[in-house]
Amino acid sequence: MTGGPDKALKTGWTTGACATAAVRACLKALTGKGFPDPVDIVLPGGGTASFALAESQLGDGWAKAGVVKDAGDDPDVTHGALIVATVRLAEAGTGLVFKAGPGVGTVTKPGLPLGVGQPAINPAPRQMMAAQAAQAGLADLSIEISVPGGEAIAAKTWNPRLGIMGGISILGTTGIVVPYSCSAWIHSIQSGIDVARACGLTHVAGCVGNTSEEAVKALYGLGDQAIVDMGDFVGGMLKYLRTHPIDRVTVAGGFAKLSKLATGAMDLHSKRSQVDKAWLAARLEDLGADPSVVVQARAANTGLEILELALTHHVPLGDEVAKCCVRVCRDALGDAPVAVDVAVFDRSGGLVGRGG
Numbered sequence: 001m002t003g004g005p006d007k008a009l010k011t012g013w014t015t016g017a018c019a020t021a022a023v024r025a026c027l028k029a030l031t032g033k034g035f036p037d038p039v040d041i042v043l044p045g046g047g048t049a050s051f052a053l054a055e056s057q058l059g060d061g062w063a064k065a066g067v068v069k070d071a072g073d074d075p076d077v078t079h080g081a082l083i084v085a086t087v088r089l090a091e092a093g094t095g096l097v098f099k100a101g102p103g104v105g106t107v108t109k110p111g112l113p114l115g116v117g118q119p120a121i122n123p124a125p126r127q128m129m130a131a132q133a134a135q136a137g138l139a140d141l142s143i144e145i146s147v148p149g150g151e152a153i154a155a156k157t158w159n160p161r162l163g164i165m166g167g168i169s170i171l172g173t174t175g176i177v178v179p180y181s182c183s184a185w186i187h188s189i190q191s192g193i194d195v196a197r198a199c200g201l202t203h204v205a206g207c208v209g210n211t212s213e214e215a216v217k218a219l220y221g222l223g224d225q226a227i228v229d230m231g232d233f234v235g236g237m238l239k240y241l242r243t244h245p246i247d248r249v250t251v252a253g254g255f256a257k258l259s260k261l262a263t264g265a266m267d268l269h270s271k272r273s274q275v276d277k278a279w280l281a282a283r284l285e286d287l288g289a290d291p292s293v294v295v296q297a298r299a300a301n302t303g304l305e306i307l308e309l310a311l312t313h314h315v316p317l318g319d320e321v322a323k324c325c326v327r328v329c330r331d332a333l334g335d336a337p338v339a340v341d342v343a344v345f346d347r348s349g350g351l352v353g354r355g356g
């Protein structure tokens with residue numbers, strides 16, 4: 001975040017919008033109008049965006065242009081990446097052919113909106129680029145998108161787990177990146193579930209973070225494909241599973257985060273939900289903890305302090321939190337045919353509670 005709390009966050013542009021701008025610049029050059037700089041495009045939701053060209057080159061029947069992605073104030077791993085389009089005239093009747101250049105991934109697993117073997121250029125950006133081709137009066141083209149260093153960038157994303165190999169995806173439905181909107185994370189959760197379903201998996205685990213991910217993989221012998229990095233968005237995952245069910249889901253996370261889920265929170269981020277220490281102390285009391293332990297719990301500063309009290313005095317608070325989480329998840333899933341269980345871990349990945 002920049003500019004202090006009173007300054008609005010700056011929006012940015014998706015990789016799809018950047019690729020479309022680069023394609024438009026190429027088409028202008030191929031039709032004898034030269035490379036526009038800056039190049040303007042109309043966004044899917046209305047309005048326009050303007051992009052400076054970082055590079056341009058014209059050859060016999062082909063043109064190449066590049067745009068540097070500006071993600072605004074969003075912490076996007078593709079911020080600053082060079083999105084390059086190489087557009088070639090093709091034989092009549094060929095139509096539009098999209099290709100993955102260096103740094104753009106290729107789909108290798110089913111379940112995504114693109115077929116296996118297709119370049120990871122999503123449908124909305126394809127439509128944006130196709131509209132530019134139609135506007136230029138060119139029906140037969142090869143459009144290759146590349147991103148220098150894209151394979152290293154992709155290693156920081158969900159792409160390898162989703163079976164998108166060799167680079168990043170060209171994404172975006174509106175062309176605009178809204179800082180901290182979390183829409184990309186929710187989309188990744190949904191894509192992870194789609195790929196797991198398409199690959200025939202019957203058990204997935206939604207994990208809060210790396211510690212719970214490694215711990216739940218060891219607990220159940222799950223592979224990477226079965227892990228859904230839900231982060232704080234347990235509600236988003238459960239909502240999607242309600243309409244896209246898998247036989248079994250395990251919700252895995254740390255004690256503090258899952259204690260918030262146990263009280264009904266569907267977003268576990270610290271800005272949007274808090275650990276209810278009074279509720280945890282009441283659960284200790286229900287479980288028969290010594291009154292002095294309950295008093296200490298009520299005065300505790302953190303949920304982890306309460307967990308330590310429970311463990312020291314052999315009170316199964318972790319199991320109680322897990323059982324409450326199961327009830328909350330079951331309510332969120334409604335009638336969906338999804339079995340749910342919960343695994344609660346401490347900071348080192350030790351199992352401190354199970355339910356379901």
